[in-house]
Amino acid sequence: MLDLRLEAVMEGVLVTGTATAGLAGECVRCLDAVTDEVEARFQELYVYDDDGDSRQGDDQDDDVSRLERDLLDLEPVLRDAVVLALPFQPLCEEDCPGLCTECGARLADDPDHGHEDPVDPRWAGLAALRQDPGDAPA
Numbered sequence: 001m002l003d004l005r006l007e008a009v010m011e012g013v014l015v016t017g018t019a020t021a022g023l024a025g026e027c028v029r030c031l032d033a034v035t036d037e038v039e040a041r042f043q044e045l046y047v048y049d050d051d052g053d054s055r056q057g058d059d060q061d062d063d064v065s066r067l068e069r070d071l072l073d074l075e076p077v078l079r080d081a082v083v084l085a086l087p088f089q090p091l092c093e094e095d096c097p098g099l100c101t102e103c104g105a106r107l108a109d110d111p112d113h114g115h116e117d118p119v120d121p122r123w124a125g126l127a128a129l130r131q132d133p134g135d136a137p138a
């Protein structure tokens with residue numbers, strides 16, 4: 001979904017917008033599917049592409065978005081805005097307890113989950129590997 005507002009200003013057109021996009025990913029802790037919605041806000045000034053004979057040299061600033069005739073190229077601006085709005089580490093819920101490091105069970109489904117017997121030492125190495133790197137002590 002895209003919500004745009006265009007304003008004519010001296011130098012060109014100021015575009016202010018909000019884009020909403022669906023997001024599908026995996027919880028970084030328990031690998032559950034995560035669907036979310038991101039909202040990206042952006043503002044960009046599109047200057048008139050002064051293609052007349054008044055061009056002073058060729059030092060056009062490439063960082064500036066330009067109007068191409070009457071067209072606004074929104075795509076790069078939109079893409080940047082949405083990428084910035086994406087969550088760095090999606091979680092299925094704010095305080096997802098993740099997976100049991102010993103057996104891989106999803107702790108959210110089983111809060112009292114525990115192991116009475118220590119894991120067979122032959123498997124302990126694997127259990128450590130399964131630990132979420134995001135939760136590892138610094």
Ligand SMILES: [Zn+2]
Nearest residue numbers: 027030092096
């Ligand atoms: Zn989760």
Ligand SMILES: [Zn+2]
Nearest residue numbers: 100102103105
């Ligand atoms: Zn377990």
